[in-house]
Amino acid sequence: MPTVLERARxxxxxxxxxxxxxxxxxxxxxxxxxxVGGVTLDNRATAARDLxxxxxxxxxxxxxxxRSLADADATAASGFLxxxxxxxxxxxxxxxxxxxxxxxxxHATEVGGADAAGFAEVARNIPVYTGLVETARTNNRxxxxxxxxxxxxxxxxxQNSMLPAVNRGYQAQNxxxxxxxxxxxxxxxxxxxxxxxxxxxxVLAQRDLTRRxxxxxxxxxxxxxxxxxxxxxxxxxxxxxxxxxxxxxxxxGSDRVxxxxxxxxxxxxxxxxxxxxxxxxxTGKEFEDRFQQETGRLTGEKGLFHKVLTVRHDEVDxxxxxxxxxxxxxxxxxxxxRELDDAGDYPAAVRLAIGSEPxxxxxxxxxxxxxxxxxxASGQRAFTSNAASARGAVAGxxxxxxxxxxxxxxxAAWGVGQRLKEYR
Amino acid sequence: xxxxxxxxxxxxxxxxCxxxxxEATPLPSAVPPRPVGVVEGPAALPSPVAPGAVxxxxxxxxxxxxxxxxxxxxxxxxxxxxxxxDRGRLIVGVDQNAFLFGYRNxxxxxxxxxxxxxxxxxxxAIFGDPNAITYKVITQAQRIPxxxxxxxxxxxxxxxxxxxxxxxxxxxxVYYEDGQQVMVQKGSGIKGPADLGxxxxxxxxxxxxxxxxxxxxxxxxLVAVDNWTDCLVMLQQGQIDAISTDAGILAGLVAQxxxxxxxxxxxxxxxxxxxxxxxxxxxxxxxxxxxxxxxxNGEWAASYRRWLxxxxxxxxxxxxxxxx
Numbered sequence: 001m002p003t004v005l006e007r008a009r010x011x012x013x014x015x016x017x018x019x020x021x022x023x024x025x026x027x028x029x030x031x032x033x034x035x036v037g038g039v040t041l042d043n044r045a046t047a048a049r050d051l052x053x054x055x056x057x058x059x060x061x062x063x064x065x066x067r068s069l070a071d072a073d074a075t076a077a078s079g080f081l082x083x084x085x086x087x088x089x090x091x092x093x094x095x096x097x098x099x100x101x102x103x104x105x106x107h108a109t110e111v112g113g114a115d116a117a118g119f120a121e122v123a124r125n126i127p128v129y130t131g132l133v134e135t136a137r138t139n140n141r142x143x144x145x146x147x148x149x150x151x152x153x154x155x156x157x158x159q160n161s162m163l164p165a166v167n168r169g170y171q172a173q174n175x176x177x178x179x180x181x182x183x184x185x186x187x188x189x190x191x192x193x194x195x196x197x198x199x200x201x202x203v204l205a206q207r208d209l210t211r212r213x214x215x216x217x218x219x220x221x222x223x224x225x226x227x228x229x230x231x232x233x234x235x236x237x238x239x240x241x242x243x244x245x246x247x248x249x250x251x252x253g254s255d256r257v258x259x260x261x262x263x264x265x266x267x268x269x270x271x272x273x274x275x276x277x278x279x280x281x282x283t284g285k286e287f288e289d290r291f292q293q294e295t296g297r298l299t300g301e302k303g304l305f306h307k308v309l310t311v312r313h314d315e316v317d318x319x320x321x322x323x324x325x326x327x328x329x330x331x332x333x334x335x336x337x338r339e340l341d342d343a344g345d346y347p348a349a350v351r352l353a354i355g356s357e358p359x360x361x362x363x364x365x366x367x368x369x370x371x372x373x374x375x376x377a378s379g380q381r382a383f384t385s386n387a388a389s390a391r392g393a394v395a396g397x398x399x400x401x402x403x404x405x406x407x408x409x410x411x412a413a414w415g416v417g418q419r420l421k422e423y424r
Numbered sequence: 425x426x427x428x429x430x431x432x433x434x435x436x437x438x439x440x441c442x443x444x445x446x447e448a449t450p451l452p453s454a455v456p457p458r459p460v461g462v463v464e465g466p467a468a469l470p471s472p473v474a475p476g477a478v479x480x481x482x483x484x485x486x487x488x489x490x491x492x493x494x495x496x497x498x499x500x501x502x503x504x505x506x507x508x509x510d511r512g513r514l515i516v517g518v519d520q521n522a523f524l525f526g527y528r529n530x531x532x533x534x535x536x537x538x539x540x541x542x543x544x545x546x547x548x549a550i551f552g553d554p555n556a557i558t559y560k561v562i563t564q565a566q567r568i569p570x571x572x573x574x575x576x577x578x579x580x581x582x583x584x585x586x587x588x589x590x591x592x593x594x595x596x597x598v599y600y601e602d603g604q605q606v607m608v609q610k611g612s613g614i615k616g617p618a619d620l621g622x623x624x625x626x627x628x629x630x631x632x633x634x635x636x637x638x639x640x641x642x643x644x645x646l647v648a649v650d651n652w653t654d655c656l657v658m659l660q661q662g663q664i665d666a667i668s669t670d671a672g673i674l675a676g677l678v679a680q681x682x683x684x685x686x687x688x689x690x691x692x693x694x695x696x697x698x699x700x701x702x703x704x705x706x707x708x709x710x711x712x713x714x715x716x717x718x719x720x721n722g723e724w725a726a727s728y729r730r731w732l733x734x735x736x737x738x739x740x741x742x743x744x745x746x747x748x
Contacts (some may be wrong), residue, residue, distance in 0.1 A: 081533070084533075108586030124454075124455075132457060143530055143531050144530065144680040145527040145529075145653055145680070146523075146657060147679045148521065149657045150532070151650075151658055152460055153458070154457070156458075156459065157462035175663065280559065281559060281560070281561040282560030282561055283562055344513045350533070424743065
C-alpha cells in the first residue's frame with residue numbers, strides 16, 4: 001500500500017511543475033556559483049593589485065621616508081663634529097636625504113596612506129626642521145656656539161616627533177600590506193562550499209531526469225556541467241598559480257625587503273649614536289650603550305643577519321653576505337674610535353669616525369648602507385615580478401568564471417525547457 | 425527605504441562638498457619647536473632647599489695652600505696630584521655652550537674660554553703640558569654629580585660658590601667675581617628684574633640663577649633648559665621674554681646676537697670657583713697655590729683680558745681668602 005506521501009511524490013515526479021522547479025533550482029545554483037566564484041576571483045585580483053600598487057609601495061615610501069630623515073639627522077650631527085664649514089660630501093648627502101624624504105612623502109600622500117595624520121605631521125615639520133638646521137649652519141659659519149643649540153633643537157624635533165610619526169605610518173602601512181597579502185592568498189572556502197553543493201545538485205538533477213525521462217543524458221545539463229567544470233578548472237589553476245606567485249613574492253620579496261630595511265634602520269640609528277657619543281664629548285655613555293644594544297640585535301646566533309641569511313641562496317642573499325662583512329668591519333673601526341676617545345685623544349677619534357679616508361668609520365658605514373640599499377632593491381624586484389605573475393594568474397578570471405556559470409545556467413534552462421515541451 | 429537612501433546620499437554629497445570647500449578645512453596651527461629638555465613653571469626649580477637647612481658660611485674662604493708649588497712632573501708621592509700625574513691626563517668637566525667661559529669653537533671644534541684656560545693652567549702645573557687634558561662636556565646640572573662620583577678631577581663651569589654646594593664639594597678660591605643680570609631683546613620695555621612679573625624668563629637647570637629668579641618679588645614664569653645657548657634660541661624664536669644669569673654668561677650670549685641687550689643692575693653676587701671632590705683636599709690646596717701664582721704673575725690678567733675685559737670692563741684679580 002503506497003502511503004499518501006509516496007503517491008504525492010509519484011504525481012509530482014510526473015508533473016511538469018516538478019520539472020520546472022528542478023530547472024529553476026539548477027539555474028539558481030549555477031548563477032549563485034557564478035556570483036560567488038566571480039566575486040572571490042575578483043577579490044583576489046584586487047587584493048593582488050592593491051598589494052603590488054598600493055600597500056607595498058607605500059610601505060617602501062614610509063621606510064624610505066624614515067631612512068632619509070634619520071640619515072639627514074645623523075649627517076647633520078656629523079657635520080657639526082667636523083668643525084668649521086662641513087665637508088661638501090656631508091652637505092650633499094644631507095641635501096639628497098631631504099630631497100628623497102620630500103619625494104617619498106609626496107608620493108605617499110598622493111597614493112593615500114594608512115596614516116594620513118602622521119604623514120601630515122611630518123609634512124608640517126620638514127620645513128621647520130630644515131629651517132633650524134640652516135640657522136645652525138649660519139651660526140656655525142659665523143663662529144657662534146648658539147649654532148649647536150639650534151642643531152640640538154632640530155635633532156630633538158626629528159627624534160621625538162617626526163621619526164615616531166613616520167614610524168607609526170610605517171607600522172600602519174605594513175599592517176595593511178600584510179592584510180592585503182592575507183586577502184590575496186586566503187583559502188576560498190565559500191567558493192569550495194558552493195561549488196560542492198552546486199556540483200552535487202547538478203549530478204542529482206541529471207540522475208533524476210535520466211530516471212524519469214528514460215534518456216541517458218540531457219544535453220543542456222551536460223553543457224552546464226561542462227561549463228562549470230571549465231570554470232572551476234580555471235579557478236583552480238588561477239588561484240593555485242596566484243597563491244604560488246604570491247608566496248614567492250612574500251618569501252623572496254617583501255619578507256626580505258622588510259628584514260633588510262629593519263637592519264638598515266638599526267645600523268642607521270647606531271651610526272647616529274656613534275656621532276652623538278662624540279658630540280656629547282665624554283658624557284655620551286647612554287648613546288654608546290644604545291649603540292651596543294642596537295648592533296647587538298644584528299650579530300650572533302639570534303641576530304637579524306643570521307636569521308635572514310639562512311633561508312635561501314639568491315641574489316639578495318649574496319648581497320646580504322657582503323653587508324654582514326661590511327657591518328663587521330664597521331664594528332671593528334667603531335671599537336677603535338671608542339678606544340681613542342676613551343684614552344683622551346678626542347680629535348683622532350672624531351677624525352676616525354667622520355673622516356673620508358678609506359679606513360674611517362664613515363667610509364665603512366657608507367659601504368654597509370649601500371649594500372643594504374642594494375639588497376632592498378633586489379628584494380623589491382623579486383617582489384614586483386612575482387606580484388605581477390600573481391596578478392596575471394587571476395586577471396579576468398572573475399568575469400570569466402561568472403560568464404561560464406551564466407552560460408551553464410542558460411544551457412541548463414534550455415535543456416530542462418526541451419523536456420518541459422514534451423508535456424505540452 | 426528609498427527615501428532614507430536618498431537622504432544618506434544627500435548628506436554624503438554635502439559632506440563631500442564641505443571637505444573640498446576651503447573655509448571648512450581646519451588650518452593646522454604651527455607648533456614651535458622647542459629645545460630638548462625644556463621645563464616650565466614650578467617644575468623648573470628642583471627640590472627647593474628649606475631655609476636654615478644650610479649653615480651660614482663665608483663662601484669665598486677656601487683651603488690654604490701648604491707651601492710652594494711642586495715642580496711640574498714631580499708631584500709629591502701619595503698625593504691626588506701624583507695620582508693624576510701617573511694617569512697621564514687631567515680629567516675635567518667643562519661647558520661647551522657658554523661663550524667666553526667654556527665653549528666649543530665651531531670653526532675648529534676646540535674647547536675654549538676663560539674657564540678652559542684656568543684648567544689648562546692646572547694641567548701645565550701638574551704635567552708641564554697644558555694639553556694633557558681629557559674634557560668631559562657637562563651641563564650645569566651635572567656639575568656636582570660628576571665631582572661626587574669621581575668621574576672628573578675638577579669642574580670649571582661658571583660655578584658660583586655657595587654654602588649649600590660647599591656641603592657636597594670643595595671649592596678653590598674665587599677666580600672670577602660676577603653678579604646676576606637680565607638680558608632681553610632690544611626695545612622689549614623690560615628695564616630690570618622688577619619688570620619681570622609674569623614674563624617668561626629662562627635659565628639653565630641646576631644653577632643659582634634659576635634659584636634667584638624663583639625668589640624674585642616680581643614672580644616671573646620660570647623656563648629651565650639644559651644649556652645657556654638653548655635660552656638664546658628660545659629668545660630668538662620669541663618663546664621667552666628674558667634670560668637671567670651672571671653678566672659674563674649674558675655677555676657671551678649678547679655677543680652672538682646684536683639685537684639683544686643686558687638691562688638693569690646686578691642683583692646678586694656670584695663668586696666663581698672650581699669644584700673639587702671632598703676627598704681631594706690636597707688638590708684644592710694645590711690649585712689655590714697655583715691661582716695665587718697666576719694672579720700675581722699676570723697670567724690671570726692675560727686670560728681675563730683675552731676673554732672678558734672688552735665686554736665686562738677691567739677687574740682686578742679677586743683676592744684669595746682662606747679658612748682659618
